[in-house]
Amino acid sequence: MKTFNIGELSAQSGVASHAIRFYERESLMPEPARTQSNYRRYPEDAIARLQFIIHAKQWGFTLDEIRELLMLQDANGERAEAKRIASEQLEKIRHQIQSLSRIEAVLSKTLEECSGEGPMDGCPIVEAIAQER
Amino acid sequence: MKTFNIGELSAQSGVASHAIRFYERESLMPEPARTQSNYRRYPEDAIARLQFIIHAKQWGFTLDEIRELLMLQDANGERAEAKRIASEQLEKIRHQIQSLSRIEAVLSKTLEECSGEGPMDGCPIVEAIAQER
DNA sequence: CTTGACCTTAAAGTTCACTTTAAGGTTATG
DNA sequence: CATAACCTTAAAGTGAACTTTAAGGTCAAG
The missing domain is CATH 1.20.5 (Single alpha-helices involved in coiled-coils or other helix-helix interfaces)
Incomplete structure (x- = not known):
């Protein structure tokens, strides 16, 4: 499967690299794998996850609520x-x-x-x- | 006519004293007269001005827009x-x-x-x- | 005359959702 | 092998509209 570094993921998703790192700190995005040189390496489904975040924001959910929804999904709650x-x-x-x-x-x-x-x-x-x- | 110090004005208007001082810094409220001990002394119409601000906020105007409206009134624009x-x-x-x-x-x-x-x-x-x- | 409730200022903190800056390390191109 | 375009982190800045804190000065009651 294809993997992306943060700039490519940013281009694919329309979310700024810094915002992606921010979502990671805020536990909306999981900590991704790293290359030998410590670059983040994202799997393809990271795009869908970011788009979920974007859409949920458009629906007026706060990041706190989005985090809740994502955690429910992750835990299959x-x-x-x-x-x-x-x-x-x-x-x-x-x-x-x-x-x-x-x-x-x-x-x-x-x-x-x-x-x-x-x-x-x-x-x-x-x-x-x-x-x- | 009656005059108020900031706490009384706060009680009359429902706006916190600190918020009133904030509005003064932001040019929404005029600088009031001072007592000998440097306390702010407000005339009665300060209540109406604060209520104007409160209502305009409820209507969704930003403080910038409210300042514009108040300055228009003050200048009879x-x-x-x-x-x-x-x-x-x-x-x-x-x-x-x-x-x-x-x-x-x-x-x-x-x-x-x-x-x-x-x-x-x-x-x-x-x-x-x-x-x- | 002391206690407590007021008042003063300037400055820092709050919330949200980031963005910007600083100070570097890495990788691709010519 | 230089340079540009990536990547890393931590920390500070943004904007709106205040609130809170710190460090005091003043005033009314008992």
């Missing part, structure tokens, strides 16, 4: 655990959507009310932010 | 400027809602597919994250 982590993430995302939607509604309404002309004094945007609730 | 800042914020919020909604859709579908039973090997959640696109 309980699927229930993964489901719990993902469910919590879904809850967080739904809360974020709700609170952003509320803001969107108020902000867009306020923007409609503001002509954008004249001085700041009496500006509906400023008044909306200053508003107590 | 152009309403158009405030509208521009708020419009950009609305755009950011809409983008966030869109990308979170996409994630929400995929994640909730994936969670439905996962029984939550059995070992990690073959878990739909893990496979969905690993998935290339």
